[in-house]
Amino acid sequence: MTLRHRIAAVAGGAVAVTVLAAAAVVFIAVRSELRGQIDTALRARAAQFVTGPDPDHDRGRICSRDANGNVEHSFPQPPSGNDDLRFGGAEGYAQVVCPDGTVVRATGATASLPVSARAREIARRGAGEDVSDLTVRGTSLRVLTLRARGSGALQVARPLTEADNELERILVVLAVVAAAGIALAAGLGALVARTALAPVSDFTRRSEALARDPDVTERMAVRGDDELARLARSFNTTLDALERSVDAQRHLVADASHELRTPIASLRANIQTLDEADRLPPADRAALRADIVAELDELTALVGDVVELARGSKRARVLDDVRLDRIVEALVERARARAVGPTDVRLALEPTVVRGEPDRLERAVSNLLDNAIKWSPPGGVVELELRDGTLSVRDHGPGFDAADLPHVFERFFRADRARGMPGSGLGLAIVRQAAEAHGGRVEAANAAGGGALMRVRFGP
Numbered sequence: 435m436t437l438r439h440r441i442a443a444v445a446g447g448a449v450a451v452t453v454l455a456a457a458a459v460v461f462i463a464v465r466s467e468l469r470g471q472i473d474t475a476l477r478a479r480a481a482q483f484v485t486g487p488d489p490d491h492d493r494g495r496i497c498s499r500d501a502n503g504n505v506e507h508s509f510p511q512p513p514s515g516n517d518d519l520r521f522g523g524a525e526g527y528a529q530v531v532c533p534d535g536t537v538v539r540a541t542g543a544t545a546s547l548p549v550s551a552r553a554r555e556i557a558r559r560g561a562g563e564d565v566s567d568l569t570v571r572g573t574s575l576r577v578l579t580l581r582a583r584g585s586g587a588l589q590v591a592r593p594l595t596e597a598d599n600e601l602e603r604i605l606v607v608l609a610v611v612a613a614a615g616i617a618l619a620a621g622l623g624a625l626v627a628r629t630a631l632a633p634v635s636d637f638t639r640r641s642e643a644l645a646r647d648p649d650v651t652e653r654m655a656v657r658g659d660d661e662l663a664r665l666a667r668s669f670n671t672t673l674d675a676l677e678r679s680v681d682a683q684r685h686l687v688a689d690a691s692h693e694l695r696t697p698i699a700s701l702r703a704n705i706q707t708l709d710e711a712d713r714l715p716p717a718d719r720a721a722l723r724a725d726i727v728a729e730l731d732e733l734t735a736l737v738g739d740v741v742e743l744a745r746g747s748k749r750a751r752v753l754d755d756v757r758l759d760r761i762v763e764a765l766v767e768r769a770r771a772r773a774v775g776p777t778d779v780r781l782a783l784e785p786t787v788v789r790g791e792p793d794r795l796e797r798a799v800s801n802l803l804d805n806a807i808k809w810s811p812p813g814g815v816v817e818l819e820l821r822d823g824t825l826s827v828r829d830h831g832p833g834f835d836a837a838d839l840p841h842v843f844e845r846f847f848r849a850d851r852a853r854g855m856p857g858s859g860l861g862l863a864i865v866r867q868a869a870e871a872h873g874g875r876v877e878a879a880n881a882a883g884g885g886a887l888m889r890v891r892f893g894p
């Protein structure tokens with residue numbers, strides 16, 4: 435079921451339910467109004483029996499027995515003389531139920547009413563009142579039973595035929611009106627759905643066109659300030675992010691292929707020299723081989739760095755609680771074992787737990803330590819301090835040129851004086867990406883007493 439059909443159904447359904455409810459209320463109101471009229475008429479008629487134009491006639495006498503022990507067979511009815519008794523036959527339906535259950539009919543009564551238990555009780559007790567519907571020989575009647583003057587109960591009845599006919603007519607009219615209302619509701623529902631969804635269809639068409647011919651520089655047109663405009667804006671924000679990400683990947687690939695060219699060319703030159711290795715003295719040959727192996731190592735490291743950078747600064751789905759201080763200790767241990775230069779590394783580490791990815795954290799710390807050792811003068815001191823979640827790495831090397839500071843975290847950035855050193859300029863870019871992936875940040879600065887000071891946090 436499409437959204438359009440759903441909206442049409444809900445809107446149409448709501449109107450249809452309202453129409454039906456209104457029709458039901460009207461029907462019930464009319465019905466009770468008609469019944470009320472009949473009941474009023476019945477009471478008026480009954481009053482005539484009690485205080486009718488024949489005051490001498492004591493109706494209490496009706497039930498008294500004559501000398502032979504018989505009750506009267508009938509009693510005269512007072513003329514109704516009342517035009518508002520619209521439902522005919524009133525004259526014919528009146529009877530008195532004596533306390534002993536004997537029924538005495540009015541003179542000229544055309545039918546007799548069956549006596550219910552309730553009517554008998556009213557007759558016996560000479561108290562109470564009852565109004566009920568009754569069907570006598572196929573005619574439905576409204577019967578009022580109330581205490582007669584003297585003794586027994588007086589019952590007056592009126593046929594419901596006319597009232598029922600009237601109700602039937604009203605029901606037909608209501609049914610026609612309701613049917614027309616429902617048809618109108620269905621039409622309106624369809625119209626509402628079409629009007630409400632027209633901009634959505636337009637939006638869908640445009641986004642489908644975009645999906646068919648993906649171009650991250652395209653944007654949805656934002657019209658007005660309604661919900662759809664907001665949707666379009668957030669769609670565009672997504673496209674912005676996508677464009678940035680696609681651009682970043684494209685640049686990384688371009689930079690990487692550019693940077694790979696030099697080591698590959700040098701490797702190729704060395705391998706070509708290897709062809710003539712027979713003519714080289716054994717020592718040169720060994721040096722050449724060592725060169726090739728070193729170049730291959732460098733190339734491998736570079737490819738690894740590029741792959742690492744391609745991960746972007748997106749947070750991992752699964753994170754561990756990692757002891758950052760232990761990672762730092764282990765890396766320093768490894769550096770000491772490799773004994774790269776006579777560097778003295780001093781540690782002041784607080785136990786620190788970071789929620790993150792151990793391999794990324796290790797790689798970032800390792801890059802900072804490598805730089806510090808690489809730039810330390812022989813016998814220089816490298817100080818590592820971990821306090822309040824911030825790791826500071828300080829060396830006593832030349833520090834950064836002020837002009838380089840804004841660029842040191844860029845990919846492939848290397849200061850002029852770094853040209854003679856190993857490295858590709860990806861180390862600090864990887865550190866920044868790892869810090870950001872953990873919701874943290876990294877800063878580069880020159881320390882007060884000279885040398886570089888790097889500060890990194892892997893968390894907010």
Ligand SMILES: Nc1ncnc2c1ncn2[C@@H]1O[C@H](COP(=O)(O)OP(=O)(O)OP(=O)(O)O)[C@@H](O)[C@H]1O
Nearest residue numbers: 805809833842848849852857858859860861862886
């Ligand atoms: N501790 C430091 N002292 C002085 N300069 C530094 C220091 N750390 C980094 N730099 C400067 O910042 C540049 C970028 O550093 P980065 O670690 O990104 O690259 P790299 O060390 O040259 O190469 P890689 O780390 O990829 O092997 C370096 O080339 C260097 O000029």
Ligand SMILES: [Mg+2]
Nearest residue numbers: 805857861862
């Ligand atoms: Mg580095």
